[in-house]
Amino acid sequence: MSKRSRLAVFFAALGALVVIAVVVTVAVRSQSAQAGEHPASYAVAADSDACGAGWGGQDAPTNASVPGGEQTFTVTNHTVAGIEVYLQAVDSKKVFLDLEGLGAGAHATARVTIGAxxxxxxxxxxxxxPVHGPTVSVGPAPPSAQLTPGVVPVTRNDLIPVAKTYTTWVASRIPVLQRQVAELGADxxxxxxxxxxxxxxxAHLTYETLGAAYDAFGNTGDAIDGLPAPGTTALTDPGLTGFHRIEALLWSGAPATQATDAVSALSASVAxxxxxxxxxxxxxxxIGLRAHEIVENALQFELTGDADAASGTELATVDANLSGASAALAPLTSILSSRYDGLTATTASIAATQKLIESFRAADGSWRPLSSLSRAERERVDGAVDGTLELLAPVAAICDIRREA
Structure with a gap:
């Protein structure tokens, strides 16, 4: 079983942190709708010839005007193929609504709240x-309105240098991992x-910092850091190799020499x-999605104890995972600095969470097992990791590749 968890990031459930109003068939009710107000509703065409027709009136001309605030759009694809549709601010190029994969003849309804x-x-x-629809002038939103944040699209070309920088960093860590595995083999x-x-x-912590590259490792990654199959343990799963097999052997009470063959197999996989x-x-x-997923994995596998094979080093792994999230986030800074107001809070949250996790490490370098934490300590750790995870979620949304419009 791979440690790579589901890649689901449910943007519509992220509340005020969501940066784009994402693909939904039925949009969530807003505060104004809950209060009994009726937002403006428009049937909008998605068409190569008449993109955006219907906003501001059935045959709205260029420079139509509509009130600001909440808008409900039912967008229908009138083409014979799939299409993607943005609602974009003309001057800033920010996207406030992104309907992906709208099939031929299909429609989607979504709500956004926009200002002047x-x-x-x-x-x-x-x-x-891309086909640009008519420009619509929007008036000021009501003072109490919570505006939908927008973001300038991130393109594949924007992210190619990020991937190269990150790949170079990962490559620089592999020799360190090889040396550590060789020392493990000698011992x-x-x-x-x-x-x-x-x-x-x-060695395990070094590998755990490389989380944004796991998918690129393919089957080799599973051989290095896979988990036992359901219904088995790290000792009983006959197909398990890598760090968790070795962990189970070294903490089983058997002599260290019992792990020699498993370490040799690990060394071959790392080679x-x-x-x-x-x-x-x-x-x-x-890359942006993995920065979020690394911490999600820590919450899902480490802080539940599911990945532990008797070493009790779950907190050490969480610490390494947070370092891995920082490493994935670092090359994205130039992209995110102008797109994500929460970037500083995100990096600060990662650092603060690591400081908390590292408070459970003794002066001799040993770590307290997760099972030794009190309920209050567990709640502090879970809360800090979960808070960091929430702050990383918009990074995944912002860095979702979109076309320039």
Missing amino acids: GRYRFVCLPADAD TAEGDLAAARRDWLS TLASTIADAEIDPGA
């Missing part, structure tokens, strides 16, 4: 240039259990990784 400015719909057929061969356990943890990393393709569009 000039806006237009943009229709993006799969194999054709298990000598039967030095205490040293083998220390070296296992060092394969080293020989292929230069050709590994880290999806440019996945």
